[in-house]
Amino acid sequence: MKALVAIKKDKTFDTFFTEENIKFAESLGEIVWLDTAVEGIEELKEKIRDCDTYVTCWGSPALTPEILDCAPKLKLLTHLGSTVAPVVCDEVYERDIKVISGFDYFSKSTAEGAVAYMLAAMRDIPFYNDRLKEKRIWREIDDYTDSVLYKKVGLVGYGGVGRYVAKMLSTFDVDMKISARRELPEEDKKLFGFTQCTMEEIFETCDIISIHLAYNNSTHHMIDDELLSKIKPGALLVNTARGAVIDEQAMIKHLEKGDFKAALDVYESEPINMDNPMLALPNVLMLPHQAGVTVNLRAVLTHDLLQESADFIDKGIPVKNEILASKATSMSKF
Numbered sequence: 572m573k574a575l576v577a578i579k580k581d582k583t584f585d586t587f588f589t590e591e592n593i594k595f596a597e598s599l600g601e602i603v604w605l606d607t608a609v610e611g612i613e614e615l616k617e618k619i620r621d622c623d624t625y626v627t628c629w630g631s632p633a634l635t636p637e638i639l640d641c642a643p644k645l646k647l648l649t650h651l652g653s654t655v656a657p658v659v660c661d662e663v664y665e666r667d668i669k670v671i672s673g674f675d676y677f678s679k680s681t682a683e684g685a686v687a688y689m690l691a692a693m694r695d696i697p698f699y700n701d702r703l704k705e706k707r708i709w710r711e712i713d714d715y716t717d718s719v720l721y722k723k724v725g726l727v728g729y730g731g732v733g734r735y736v737a738k739m740l741s742t743f744d745v746d747m748k749i750s751a752r753r754e755l756p757e758e759d760k761k762l763f764g765f766t767q768c769t770m771e772e773i774f775e776t777c778d779i780i781s782i783h784l785a786y787n788n789s790t791h792h793m794i795d796d797e798l799l800s801k802i803k804p805g806a807l808l809v810n811t812a813r814g815a816v817i818d819e820q821a822m823i824k825h826l827e828k829g830d831f832k833a834a835l836d837v838y839e840s841e842p843i844n845m846d847n848p849m850l851a852l853p854n855v856l857m858l859p860h861q862a863g864v865t866v867n868l869r870a871v872l873t874h875d876l877l878q879e880s881a882d883f884i885d886k887g888i889p890v891k892n893e894i895l896a897s898k899a900t901s902m903s904k905f
Contacts, residue, residue: 572600572884574624574649574877577615577631579607587628587651595874599881607631616641624649624880633658639666639831647890649880651873652678653863654785654902655894664896671879671892676872677864678731684862685732685755685781685811686719686739688834692807692856693779719743725773726765727794728783728812729755736781737763748773774801779809786813786903796821802831811862813903814838826852836862 576596578584588596596602603618607630610677615632619625619642625634628651639645650658650672650860659670691697693718702708708773722745726733729751737759740747755767773780780802784790794817804810810817814837820845826849828832834856835849839858849855864872867904882888894902 572624572881573603573622574600574626574880575603575605575619575622576626576816577605577607578626578628579608579630581608583629586866587873589870592870592873592877596877598756599877600885612638619645621645623884626651627658628652631658634662636662636665637662639663642762647671647880647883649876651869651876654904656902656904669883669890670894670899671876671890672894673864673872673876673892674731674894676868676891679735680864680868681811681862682735682739683731684836685736685809688811688836688856688858688862689719689779689781692809692832692834693719696855719745719779721745722778722786722808723748723776724779724781725749726776726781726783727770728774730783730785732811733783734759736783737765748777770798771801774798776803777806778803780809781809782812782816784812784816784818787901787903790816792816792818794818799825804830806831808833811836814841823848826855836860
């Protein structure tokens with residue numbers, strides 16, 4: 572394997588390419604390093620000429636037709652992020668270049684994050700932690716906590732993340748409903764114990780609603796004021812997908828009135844404007860886009876995808892984390 576690694580060398584780079592992973596990569600074949608912070612497209616076009624593998628991450632140059640014309644030996648794109656939409660074009664697939672990514676690792680970790688946010692919000696963990704540490708107040712007789720157990724939980728979307736959330740929640744004895752554009756497998760329905768229904772039914776009936784939609788033109792503001800108006804009083808809305816799948820201004824209006832609670836990891840504008848009124852609302856749990864793959868898993872997926880790349884290039888072993896063209900076109904654009 573001769574691989575070009577085109578990633579900005581900064582603190583984020585170090586979390587993917589630890590010292591151990593750099594040594595591991597170089598043990599697998601010839602690694603050509605390109606620091607995108609100081610080297611541009613012309614350097615990339617020169618360095619990729621004899622490479623069979625192109626390794627990318629967030630912010631790496633996309634495989635455009637211009638670059639592909641300079642890469643006659645390229646057989647594999649290895650993306651260390653989740654969505655490959657920012658780094659591929661139709662010509663990649665037309666030239667029969669395989670594409671793999673960390674999508675499954677990101678999906679499982681994001682699902683863990685979504686369930687963690689549900690638990691934290693339902694049990695009001697941040698509030699009781701702060702009250703005990705800052706105000707030194709112990710548990711009081713009229714304190715109220717809630718549970719995910721036995722709740723009606725609705726998942727909007729059933730891609731990689733949604734399926735993992737369904738699997739994790741299946742141990743919580745929840746009444747699970749899922750909305751998706753396609754008919755979901757009967758085996759999954761039996762295995763995880765959910766029923767498929769409309770999005771409207773989820774918003775009208777569920778105690779917890781978790782959003783798992785890719786962001787594209789068709790899902791922009793899909794969760795609009797009409798749907799938000801259907802949420803049961805006191806229910807919990809969780810979003811670990813992309814901020815713009817929800818009409819944020821409509822959501823703020825409902826949250827300010829106390830119509831429901833929210834646990835949010837993503838926002839229409841990121842980093843979030845520090846004047847955003849949600850920051851002052853007690854019924855909103857807010858995280859700074861951290862539900863995705865945890866930092867410790869970055870090195871794990873890098874190791875695994877490098878091994879998978881070398882196995883494919885040098886031994887002809889089929890790839891496991893392949894992203895087909897049909898999936899790439901439906902992935903979030905960022």
